[in-house]
Amino acid sequence: MYSQALNTASTPADTSEVATRFQIRIDAEERIEPNDAMPDAYRRTLIRQISQHAHSELIGMLPEGNWITRAPSLRRKAALLAKVQDEGGHGLYLYAAAETLGVSREELVDQLLTGRAKYSTIFNYPTLTWADIGAIGWLVDGAAIMNQIPLCRCSYGPYARAMIRICKEESFHQRQGYEIMLTLCRGTDEQKAMAQDALNRWWWPCLMMFGPPDRQSPHTDSSTRWKIKRFTNDALRQKFVDATVPQGLHLGLRFPDPELRCEDGHWVFGTIDWDEFRRVLAGDGPCNRERLAARRKAHDDGAWVREAAQVWAAKQTPGRKAA
Numbered sequence: 001m002y003s004q005a006l007n008t009a010s011t012p013a014d015t016s017e018v019a020t021r022f023q024i025r026i027d028a029e030e031r032i033e034p035n036d037a038m039p040d041a042y043r044r045t046l047i048r049q050i051s052q053h054a055h056s057e058l059i060g061m062l063p064e065g066n067w068i069t070r071a072p073s074l075r076r077k078a079a080l081l082a083k084v085q086d087e088g089g090h091g092l093y094l095y096a097a098a099e100t101l102g103v104s105r106e107e108l109v110d111q112l113l114t115g116r117a118k119y120s121t122i123f124n125y126p127t128l129t130w131a132d133i134g135a136i137g138w139l140v141d142g143a144a145i146m147n148q149i150p151l152c153r154c155s156y157g158p159y160a161r162a163m164i165r166i167c168k169e170e171s172f173h174q175r176q177g178y179e180i181m182l183t184l185c186r187g188t189d190e191q192k193a194m195a196q197d198a199l200n201r202w203w204w205p206c207l208m209m210f211g212p213p214d215r216q217s218p219h220t221d222s223s224t225r226w227k228i229k230r231f232t233n234d235a236l237r238q239k240f241v242d243a244t245v246p247q248g249l250h251l252g253l254r255f256p257d258p259e260l261r262c263e264d265g266h267w268v269f270g271t272i273d274w275d276e277f278r279r280v281l282a283g284d285g286p287c288n289r290e291r292l293a294a295r296r297k298a299h300d301d302g303a304w305v306r307e308a309a310q311v312w313a314a315k316q317t318p319g320r321k322a323a
């Protein structure tokens with residue numbers, strides 16, 4: 001754990017005076033740093049959101065990892081390997097940011113592995129063809145950027161700073177995905193059909209990534225007041241649709257939504273199947289069990305690395321024993 005030196009007590013109790021002073025700082029756009037006084041609810045919200053985000057990055061490596069050994073060329077394989085490694089790195093920065101709030105990475109990882117923590121529903125869908133790798137980069141990373149650029153201005157310093165680098169990398173990921181889709185769409189009829197099929201399967205789950213509609217989002221009000229979230233779920237979803245539909249039309253693809261139409265400069269879309277979202281969130285998506293099982297196996301297989309690192313660290317500090 002990196003946070004031993006941090007003051008993690010919720011200082012000094014959550015009186016209304018503390019809350020008022022805290023809100024004045026937030027309204028003045030001041031950054032909150034780990035040792036600053038903060039209401040418990042603010043701390044808990046950040047731990048929840050940052051850790052869910054970290055888990056999503058780690059589980060998000062799995063659908064694409066499925067295609068590393070089957071990438072169609074050495075160039076594609078190298079780019080995909082680098083992308084998946086970036087995602088592992090994002091998970092680590094985010095766990096480190098969460099640790100500054102007084103929770104240990106071990107505890108957070110344990111919550112994930114024991115099924116007590118949430119991660120993005122999008123990563124419980126299968127990657128059936130190579131076009132899915134293009135669709136994930138274009139759409140999933142595209143949605144992630146739309147949601148995460150505003151987090152670079154989040155009120156909590158360590159999270160905001162981690163997001164700057166993450167967004168730069170996500171932006172590269174989005175471009176490599178779009179370029180895969182472009183290549184497929186300019187290829188044979190079969191390749192274009194593969195790209196269309198991937199769009200058909202990923203479009204609606206991507207719209208769910210932004211979270212429930214605003215009126216059903218329990219955290220939006222407090223998170224926007226605290227400037228953790230700068231936009232609501234529905235506002236970001238609409239920005240994503242407006243940015244992405246013209247990109248899909250440029251590819252010559254059709255969106256799987258008969259109600260999609262442009263009105264007053266915005267793309268109006270059909271009704272999202274929130275029952276599907278709730279089912280996947282509850283653990284009953286197409287790949288939930290497979291994803292958690294793969295993550296648990298990776299964790300178990302890595303036990304010797306953690307053990308060796310602890311023994312090595314103990315040797316560097318005389319008198320300190322491996323935990």
Ligand code: FAQ
Binds near residue numbers: 061144217233281
């Ligand atoms: N999946 O009141 P809200 C990526 C939960 S990273 C699962 O609206 P909030 C990179 C929510 O947690 C993708 N759960 O909550 C990549 C809450 O549950 P709780 C992840 C969801 O926090 C690309 C409940 O519903 N990105 O893609 C989802 O204000 C390619 C009520 O919801 C982030 O985590 C969902 N989609 O807003 C990697 C960004 N949506 O805790 C590999 C940071 C909602 O009460 C390949 N997070 N829930 O039990 C956020 O911006 C926010 O947390 C939201 C949700 C917008 C996701």
